[in-house]
Amino acid sequence: MDYLKKYPKLFQWLFLLVVFFALCFAIDVPETYKFIRGQAEFVKDPNQSVYFFLGKEVRYYAFDVFWRLPPLLGWLPIWINDSLFFLMNEWMPMEFWNEDTQEFKTRPILLQISRNLTAFMTFLIELIREILLGGLETIVAFTSWDFIDAYPWLELPGLPWTIVAAGAAILSYKLSGKGLALFAGLTMIYISIFGQWKPSMQTLSFILVAAPLSFIFGLGLGIAAYKSKRVEKALYPILLVMQTMPQYAVLVPALVLFGVGDHAAVIITMVVAVPPMILLTILGLRAIPPEVIEAGRMSGCTNWQLMLKVLIPTARRDILIGVNQVIMVCFSMAVISAFIGAKGLGFNLLLALNQLNIGLALEAGLCISLIAILLDKMSLAWANKQTDYFGNLTFFQRNKNVIFFAASFVIGIILAYVGTFIFKGSFNYLFEIPHNKGISTADFWNKGVDWIFDTFFVYIKAFNTWLIQDVLQPMRALYLRMPAVATLVLAVGAGYLIGGIRSALVVAGLTLFIALSPWWDRALVTLYMATFGVVISCLIGFTVGTLCFQNKKSAAFMLGVCDIFQTFPSFVYLIPVMMLFGITDTSVLIAVIVYATIPATRYTIEGLRSVPVGLHEAATMSGVNKLQRLTKIEFPLAFPHMMLGINQTIVFALFMVIIGAFIGTEDLGQYILKALSDKNGAGIGLTLGICVAFIGLIFDNLIRTWVEKRKKHLGIA
C-alpha cells in the first residue's frame, strides 16, 4: 500500500497494461480472420458484408467488433474521389477565352485555374531549363510556332557546362569564400564528367522554381499567421497534419488536380515544403524580444520597414532553418515526384533502382546529394553575408566577380566553339557531355555489389532470414494479434494518464479514425515497422549522442554529420541497403534505422548540451563521478528534449517506412503506391496519407504533452 501511495503514476500505468493484456487474451482471433494480401480486398466476395452511406457502397469482412471495428469510414475515400472529380469537371462552369481556337469555351472554374497554374509553372521551369540546357519553348510562349519556323536561329542555345560551373564557383566565392567555391566547382565538374549534366540541370531548374516559391509562400503565410490569430488558428491543424503526412500520399491528389509532369511536381513540392517554412517563420517571429520591435517603431519604421528590416532579419535564425528545410524537402520531392512524371535525376534514380542497377542509382543519388548540399550551403552563406561600408574599392575590386564571370563566359563560349573542331562528328564535350556518355563508375559499383553478394551471400542471407523469421514475423504477428478494442484502450488510457481528458479525447479521435478506416490491419503493420525502426534508432542515437557529447569536438563533428545526412533526399537511403539486402523488409528497416537515427542523435546531443553549466559545477562540487553525473543530472534534465528527438524519430521513421513501399512492403505505403496508378486513387491516397499522419500525431500529442508537463515540473520550460 505504501508503494501505491509513493508511485501512484506507476500503478496507474501497470493497471492500464494489465487491462490491455487482459483484453488481448480475452478476445480470441476469429476463425475467419486473415491478413488479406494484395488485390483480394477489391474482389467481390460473397462472405463480405455491405452497407451504403451517402450513396456509396462499402464492402468489408465483418468481424466481432471487439476484434476489428467495421470500416464505417469506408465511404470517405470514394466520397473524396467523387468530390474531386465533381469539382474538377462539373463545378461552376464558366466561359473562358481560348487563345488557340480564338473562341469562348465553357470550362469548370477549378479546371481553368488548374490549367492556368500549370501553364505558369511550366513556363517558369522551361525558362530556367532552357537557359541551362537550351530549347525553344520559352520563345514560343511569347511568340508562336510559326514565328519559330520563320526564324529557327532563335532557339536558345543553352550554356556550355564550363560557364555554369564557373558561374557556380564565382557565386559561391562571392557568398562565402574559397572553400565553397572549390566545392561548387568540383561538384559541377563531377556532374558534367559523369554524364549527369542534363538530368542534373533538369532537377536544378525544378528546384530553382520550387524552392523560392515555397520560401515566399511560407514566409508570407507565416507572417500572416503572426499578425492575425485567426489565420494562425485556421492554419495550425492543416500544418500539423501536413508535417506528419508522408510525401507519397500528396502525390495522388496532385495527379488528379494538375496532371502529370514537372509543373505538378513543383506544385506538390510547394504543398509539402511550405508548412515547415510557415511554422518556423511563426516560431522565429514570436521569439523576437518586444523591445526590439519597439526600438524599430521608435526609429520611425513604417509597417513594411518594420517587417523587412527589423522583424525578418531578427528572426533570421529560424527562418534560415526554414529555408534549409525547404531545400531538403525540394530535393526529397525531386526524387519522389518522378512518380508523377518529373524529369531529371530523380527519374534516373527510380529507373536505376527499378532495374536494380545499383551503380547508376548511386551516381544519380550522389549528384542529387551534392547539389543539395551545395544549395544548402549557398543559401546559408547568402543569409549571413555582410556589407562592407568602409572599403575604398577600385572599380575592378568592386566588380571583380562580374568581370570574372564575364571572362569565364567568353572563355566558355570560345572553348565550346573550339570544341566543335576538336570533337568533329562526335559529341562536343566542351559544350555538354551527353547523358551516359561521360565516365561511369556504375560497372565498378555493380561489380562491387556482385562481389559482396557472392562473398557474403551466406552471411547476409543467414542474417536476413534470422531477422525476418525470428524477429520481424513474430513481432508483426503480435501487432496484428491486438484486438482493436485493446489497442483503443491502450491509446486512450495512455492519453489520459499523460495529458488528462483533453489528450485522451484527441488520441481517441485520431485512433478511431484509423480504426474505422478500411486499413486498420495495414496501419498495424506500418506501426510495427515504425516501432522496430524507432526503438533501434533511439538506442543507436542515444548511445552515439551520449558518447559524442563527452567531448566538445566530437559533439560538433557529429552534429555536422547529422546536418549532411539530413540533406540527402530520403530516397537515396534506399540505394545502399538494396545493395546489401535486395528487396526485403530488412532493407526498408535498415533504411528506416539509418534515416531515423539522425534526429535521435541530434536531439540527444542538443539535450545534453542544454543542461546548464552551473549544474555541472554544482554536481562536480558534490563529488559525483562521470557516470553519476550522466545518470543523475544530465539524463533527467536532458530527457524532455530527448523525447522531442523521439518524436522526430517517429515522424522520420514513418516517412521512410512509407517510402519503403517502393521496395515492397505490406503496409499503408503499399496502398499509397498502388493508388498512384489507380484512376480513382486520389481519395484512397489522401485517406491513407491522413491515416499515416494520424499515427504520427498520436505520438506527437502524447510526447509533446508529456514534455511540456515534465519541463514545467523541472522548471526549464
Place this chain on the structure above:
Amino acid sequence: MSETVIKCESVYKIFGENAKKMLEESNGNVDAKTFQEKGCIVGVNNASFEVAKGEMLVVMGLSGSGKSTLLRCISRLTDATGGKIFIEGQDLLELNNKELIELRRSKMGMVFQSFALLPHKTVVENIAFPLQIKGTKTEDSINRAMEMVKLVGLDGRENYFPRELSGGQQQRVGIARSLAVEPDIWFLDEPFSALDPLIRKEMQDEFLRLQEKLQKTIMFITHDFDEALKLADRIAIMKDGIIEQLDTPANIVLNPATEYVRKFTEEVPREKVLVIEDVMDTTSNDNLGDLKVLKDEIIENVAEKILTQEKIVAVVDSENNIVGSIKPSKIIDTVFGGRKNGS
C-alpha cells in the same frame, strides 16, 4: 518656466477587453482593485504633468508600478485608454500613423533596458538604422553614425556585432542609436538597470556629461532611487499606476508627500542630495562670518568648511549677493537629525 514640451492631462492606461467602457463608466474614479475583479489591469492611473524644454524628468517606481507603461503611452508605443498627451502642443493621440512616424523620425529617441539592438547589424549599422529608415543616403548615414560612435566612445569597435560587446558597450550603442537623428525628446527606459554597479555609475556620469552638452528634453525611467536623485531635475514617484509625488529631488527628500515616498527617502544621505539653498535661513542676519558659500553647492562638498566655522556662514548667489545664511548646527541637524523627525 520655459516652453512645455511634453504635457499629459489625466492619462489612463487600462489593459483588458472592455477597458475603455469601464473607464467611461467610472467617471474618472479608477480603483485598481475593482477593475482587477472585472478582469482589467490598471497600468497608468490619472497621470497629469508637464515636462519643460531641456528638463530631465525621472520617473521612479518599483516593477509593476506602471512607469514603463506611462513612457510607452507618451511615445505612443501603446495607445492610452483615456486622457490627452501633447508633444510640443500637438495632440499625440490625434496623429495618424504617417504623422506619428514622422514625429518619431524627427523628434524622438528611445533607449531600452535590454538594449534592443538588431542582432544582424554591426555597431555602426545599428546606429545608422534610424537614419536609413528615414531615407538618408547610405554614405551620409554611415558618416553620421561614425560621429555618434566617437561621441559614445566606441571608436574601433564600429564593425563589431552586438553579441561581441559587453552590456555597457551595447547600451552605448543603444544611446548612440537613439541620438543619431538628433531628437529633441529623449526617452530612456531603465537604460542602466541591466548593467553592473560600477559600469552603471560610469554610464550615469557619461550620461550627465552628454546631457550637459546636448540639453535634450528627457523622460528617464528607473527603479533605482539613488539614480533618480543623481540625475533628475524633477522626480515622479509612481505606485500602482498613480503618481504619488512629482517634485524636485530636494523637496521629495525634505517633504515626502505620502508614506510610500517617505520610505524611499529614509535611507537617503541628505548631504548628498540637498544644496545649501534648501536648508539656509533666508531672514537677514548681520552677524555673519567671513566665509561665503554658494547657494548651489551640495551640502556634502562644503560641510567640512562650514562646520569648522564658529560664526554663521553667509550664502551667496553666483553674482556674490548675499541671499541668506546658515548656522553650522543646521548642517549637523540636516545630516543627522532629519531622519528621526522625518521633516
